[in-house]
Amino acid sequence: MTAPSPWIVHSDPPGFLRGARHRGDRLRRFRTPPPHADRDALSVPRQAAEEGRTAFPATVIPAAEAPRILVSGRHQAKIGIRIEKGPWAGLPIYCLTLEERATCPRSCHEWATCYGNGMHLSRRLAPGPDLEYLLGAELAMLADRHRRGFAVRLHVLGDFYSVRYTARWAVWLRWIPGLHLFGFTAHPDGSPIARLVERMNGRFPDRCAIRFSRAAPSGQGWEAVTIWRAEEGPWVPEGLICPAQLGRTATCGTCGLCWSPAAGATTIVFLGHGRRRPFHAKAAEEAEA
Numbered sequence: 001m002t003a004p005s006p007w008i009v010h011s012d013p014p015g016f017l018r019g020a021r022h023r024g025d026r027l028r029r030f031r032t033p034p035p036h037a038d039r040d041a042l043s044v045p046r047q048a049a050e051e052g053r054t055a056f057p058a059t060v061i062p063a064a065e066a067p068r069i070l071v072s073g074r075h076q077a078k079i080g081i082r083i084e085k086g087p088w089a090g091l092p093i094y095c096l097t098l099e100e101r102a103t104c105p106r107s108c109h110e111w112a113t114c115y116g117n118g119m120h121l122s123r124r125l126a127p128g129p130d131l132e133y134l135l136g137a138e139l140a141m142l143a144d145r146h147r148r149g150f151a152v153r154l155h156v157l158g159d160f161y162s163v164r165y166t167a168r169w170a171v172w173l174r175w176i177p178g179l180h181l182f183g184f185t186a187h188p189d190g191s192p193i194a195r196l197v198e199r200m201n202g203r204f205p206d207r208c209a210i211r212f213s214r215a216a217p218s219g220q221g222w223e224a225v226t227i228w229r230a231e232e233g234p235w236v237p238e239g240l241i242c243p244a245q246l247g248r249t250a251t252c253g254t255c256g257l258c259w260s261p262a263a264g265a266t267t268i269v270f271l272g273h274g275r276r277r278p279f280h281a282k283a284a285e286e287a288e289a
Helices: 046-051 129-145 163-175 192-203 279-288
Strands: 093-095 150-154 179-185 208-213 223-227 239-241 268-271
Touching: 129 150, 129 163, 163 179, 163 192, 179 192, 192 208
Parallel strands: 093 150, 150 179, 179 208, 208 223, 223 268, 239 268
Antiparallel strands: none
8 A cells, every 4th residue: 555645634545546536527517607697596595694504505515425625617617727827827726615604704794695695506515524634635636637736716615614724724835835725715814714824825925825805905915805886897996806707807717816916915806796685684674664
């Protein structure tokens, strides 16, 4: 038996790599609803927001039962299969999708209006030790496959769900020189997870760009906000609207703005997806009526 890879933060060898689970990419490709379509029929039930889970629990599966943990960006229409410009040009993109709300801080400003409310076909992975072990194994496999490097989008849905999980990404960044990360987190400033993410961004400025999702720009850099109003952009008072949402570029891979060091001080603005009003706002209107 071959020795376990040092990149896997686990004591057991990745024996599952020899099984049928990894005989090619057999992930089903689903059509993604248009980002600004009317989602009333797909909007998250109030109970799901109150309980801190996805509105589509049937889409959550244990990591050990998933055909793959990291899936190609080809399955995400907005993200793209490969980065085409900037210092990360040429790197393939892989995505990780967790369960929204169940892995997110309740302080998230988009708790009720998460765009996952409209992603009823996305497969969400349950958090925990199995996920972390399999992630380490797949990252090692991808490092061997892509000697020039690869990028991982964290998290299409969900967030850093524990200090232990976040620290593992710091370890993988240190041990896998070709690993590049980009994504967003809603953890509040000063929290243990936020401090770890800031440390990752600072220690690996050329390979890690996790932006902080905030209600409004704070001027601290590496920020993202969501607005719920019609704008043509590209510049609004909060910052620069995502070029892909405005049709100015095709995908994240053809843009590169979110992880560009030159744009670190620029707040990226996203146009709200799905349900236009939070539950508490609708409840207040109903009470007044």
